Amino acid sequence: MSDGPLYLGFDLSTQQLKAIVIQSDLQIVADAKVEFDQDFGAKYGVKKGVIINKDEGEVFAPVAMWLESLDLVLERLKEKKTPLNRIRGISGSCQQHGSVYWSRQADALLAGLTADKPLVEQLKNAFSHPYGPNWQDHSTQHECDQFDAKLGSPDKLAEVTGSAAHHRFTGPQIMRLRRKLPDMYAATSRISLVSSFLASLFLGSVAPIDISDVCGMDLWDIPGNDWSEPLLELTAGGADGAAELRRKLGEVRRDGGGSIGSISHYFTTRYGFSPDCQVAPFTGDNPATILALPLRPLDAIVSLGTSTTFLMSTPVYKPDPSYHFFNHPTTPGQYMFMLCYKNGSLAREKVRDALPGTAAAKASGNDPWSAFNSAALATPPLDVRSPSTDRAKLGLYFDLPEIVPNIRAGTWRFTCSPTDGSDLREETTTTTAWPTETDPRIIVESQALSMRLRSQKLVHSPRDGLPAQPRRVYLVGGGSLNPAIAQVLGDVLGGADGVYRLDVGGNACALGGAYKAVWAMERESEKQTFDEFLGGRWKEEGAIQKVGEGYREGVFEAYGRVLPAFEEMEGRVLEVARNT
Numbered sequence: 001m002s003d004g005p006l007y008l009g010f011d012l013s014t015q016q017l018k019a020i021v022i023q024s025d026l027q028i029v030a031d032a033k034v035e036f037d038q039d040f041g042a043k044y045g046v047k048k049g050v051i052i053n054k055d056e057g058e059v060f061a062p063v064a065m066w067l068e069s070l071d072l073v074l075e076r077l078k079e080k081k082t083p084l085n086r087i088r089g090i091s092g093s094c095q096q097h098g099s100v101y102w103s104r105q106a107d108a109l110l111a112g113l114t115a116d117k118p119l120v121e122q123l124k125n126a127f128s129h130p131y132g133p134n135w136q137d138h139s140t141q142h143e144c145d146q147f148d149a150k151l152g153s154p155d156k157l158a159e160v161t162g163s164a165a166h167h168r169f170t171g172p173q174i175m176r177l178r179r180k181l182p183d184m185y186a187a188t189s190r191i192s193l194v195s196s197f198l199a200s201l202f203l204g205s206v207a208p209i210d211i212s213d214v215c216g217m218d219l220w221d222i223p224g225n226d227w228s229e230p231l232l233e234l235t236a237g238g239a240d241g242a243a244e245l246r247r248k249l250g251e252v253r254r255d256g257g258g259s260i261g262s263i264s265h266y267f268t269t270r271y272g273f274s275p276d277c278q279v280a281p282f283t284g285d286n287p288a289t290i291l292a293l294p295l296r297p298l299d300a301i302v303s304l305g306t307s308t309t310f311l312m313s314t315p316v317y318k319p320d321p322s323y324h325f326f327n328h329p330t331t332p333g334q335y336m337f338m339l340c341y342k343n344g345s346l347a348r349e350k351v352r353d354a355l356p357g358t359a360a361a362k363a364s365g366n367d368p369w370s371a372f373n374s375a376a377l378a379t380p381p382l383d384v385r386s387p388s389t390d391r392a393k394l395g396l397y398f399d400l401p402e403i404v405p406n407i408r409a410g411t412w413r414f415t416c417s418p419t420d421g422s423d424l425r426e427e428t429t430t431t432t433a434w435p436t437e438t439d440p441r442i443i444v445e446s447q448a449l450s451m452r453l454r455s456q457k458l459v460h461s462p463r464d465g466l467p468a469q470p471r472r473v474y475l476v477g478g479g480s481l482n483p484a485i486a487q488v489l490g491d492v493l494g495g496a497d498g499v500y501r502l503d504v505g506g507n508a509c510a511l512g513g514a515y516k517a518v519w520a521m522e523r524e525s526e527k528q529t530f531d532e533f534l535g536g537r538w539k540e541e542g543a544i545q546k547v548g549e550g551y552r553e554g555v556f557e558a559y560g561r562v563l564p565a566f567e568e569m570e571g572r573v574l575e576v577a578r579n580t
């Protein structure tokens with residue numbers, strides 16, 4: 001290890017808090033993590049990091065658990081003898097859309113933190129609400145209907161804010177909490193996103209919201225570069241309320257780099273950070289993921305965390321109600337395109353757990369994914385061995401109500417002709433549906449078909465003679481460790497130059513946060529873009545691994561032929577859901 005400056009990146013996601021320390025040359029020096037279920041499940045009653053109130057569709061996490069986790073992860077870094085005194089900059093990436101409600105005492109309590117007691121004790125009275133809504137929350141249909149109507153249509157809302165109304169977006173969430181808990185709302189001095197909440201702890205004062213993460217609220221006018229007044233009014237119930245809400249939300253920091261202030265005394269005295277250590281703006285976990293490597297045009301990232309997301313960086317702002325556009329976290333004039341699915345890892349885990357063999361593997365400490373992987377690889381694309389006799393299989397495996405399409409929880413299995421997707425039929429009974437061993441391939445294929453369907457307008461042919469598709473597909477998040485998933489995703493999505501896994505696959509957004517901290521502190525000027533900066537220091541070797549061929553002629557086209565049937569299947573399920 002050299003003795004130069006170090007940088008610290010965090011990822012406060014659904015199931016864990018991770019920390020990663022790197023050098024200026026981007027080498028990783030140390031990491032540590034806290035797993036919410038394992039470390040705090042019994043104390044806070046969380047499962048998979050959250051508490052669920054099924055009756056109302058609410059999903060939330062205790063803010064106190066996050067405070068305890070921050071102290072614990074720093075203890076763990078200290079135990080590993082990480083030289084925290086050399087850390088010069090901190091940034092981070094956090095689950096998006098979640099909100100934290102500060103009380104009127106927050107400013108004083110944050111400013112007066114002392115090193116002798118943990119955060120959770122000292123900040124007991126700093127919150128007007130003990131919970132932060134989680135992105136899986138789906139309690140806000142009523143509010144979403146009003147957001148979609150407010151500017152005239154979901155298309156218009158997407159044009160202004162980058163997204164149509166979504167249950168998890170912070171504007172509808174705030175609107176519902178204001179209605180449901182008016183005293184709590186009145187007692188709230190400031191509202192943070194999870195990213196600005198974590199930055200606030202380091203800063204010792206409430207931090208500004210970040211220019212990219214703010215786009216996950218349905219409140220920020222992206223072309224206008226300001227809060228949308230009509231949407232603030234809707235959320236807060238009128239013009240007076242809008243002015244008050246604007247104050248609660250505070251200024252948004254337009255620059256993703258630089259420092260928002262020095263680290264609080266609490267961290268210098270309790271953990272030995274240098275008083276010169278600076279806090280850079282924290283952002284959302286998806287925006288940070290696109291900072292984990294120098295992304296080129298036509299590259300796509302598939303993040304296989306609790307949620308599945310499909311991300312691209314683009315100079316073109318082409319919003320549509322079925323996906324999201326965010327400001328790029330570091331580069332004005334660039335945008336992040338995102339598709340987000342709730343039914344990612346947890347839905348795949350459910351299919352995995354239904355397989356004979358998984359329970360035994362778990363009990364004996366073997367890889368719980370081995371039965372899933374063998375089954376996925378033993379099944380041919382679409383489970384079609386012979387196109388003249390076999391029907392192609394498609395499915396929707398929604399454990400939770402999905403985001404796109406907005407369909408209730410349930411499992412649907414369909415078949416169609418593999419040659420042109422015609423004759424789509426729902427396989428309704430267990431006798432005509434397929435064996436559980438077929439599900440692993442079909443769930444991953446169907447998740448990928450949804451991504452391919454919705455991203456097709458953003459890709460073009462990477463080289464002469466090839467169909468439109470991404471250049472490279474990068475996999476990150478916990479699921480990126482899985483070779484069978486990598487293979488199937490590449491079969492469906494293509495990737496002219498292959499499918500790659502980031503070597504720190506499960507830590508990509510924490511790493512993106514750490515890279516952001518290096519750039520924020522060491523950029524030559526405000527004009528040096530993140531990609532220029534990172535491109536000069538990032539070395540492909542050792543950072544990524546090719547895990548799949550990507551585009552395979554014939555296979556990619558076979559999925560293309562059933563894409564219209566996939567769309568029709570979603571439409572049919574939506575139609576039935578609407579009429580029941």
Ligand SMILES: Nc1ncnc2c1ncn2[C@@H]1O[C@H](COP(=O)(O)OP(=O)(O)O)[C@@H](O)[C@H]1O
Binds near residue numbers: 013
């Ligand atoms: N080998 C594997 N194969 C498939 N999925 C995996 C594997 N290892 C971990 N996962 C999945 O990764 C998920 C956690 O991913 P992670 O990126 O750490 O989540 P988050 O950032 O949302 O907390 C788990 O829900 C688990 O299903």
Ligand SMILES: O=C(CO)[C@@H](O)[C@H](O)COP(=O)(O)O
Binds near residue numbers: 095
């Ligand atoms: O809601 C979204 C993005 O819109 C999610 O991607 C969250 O940002 C949570 O991510 P993970 O916990 O899966 O990392």
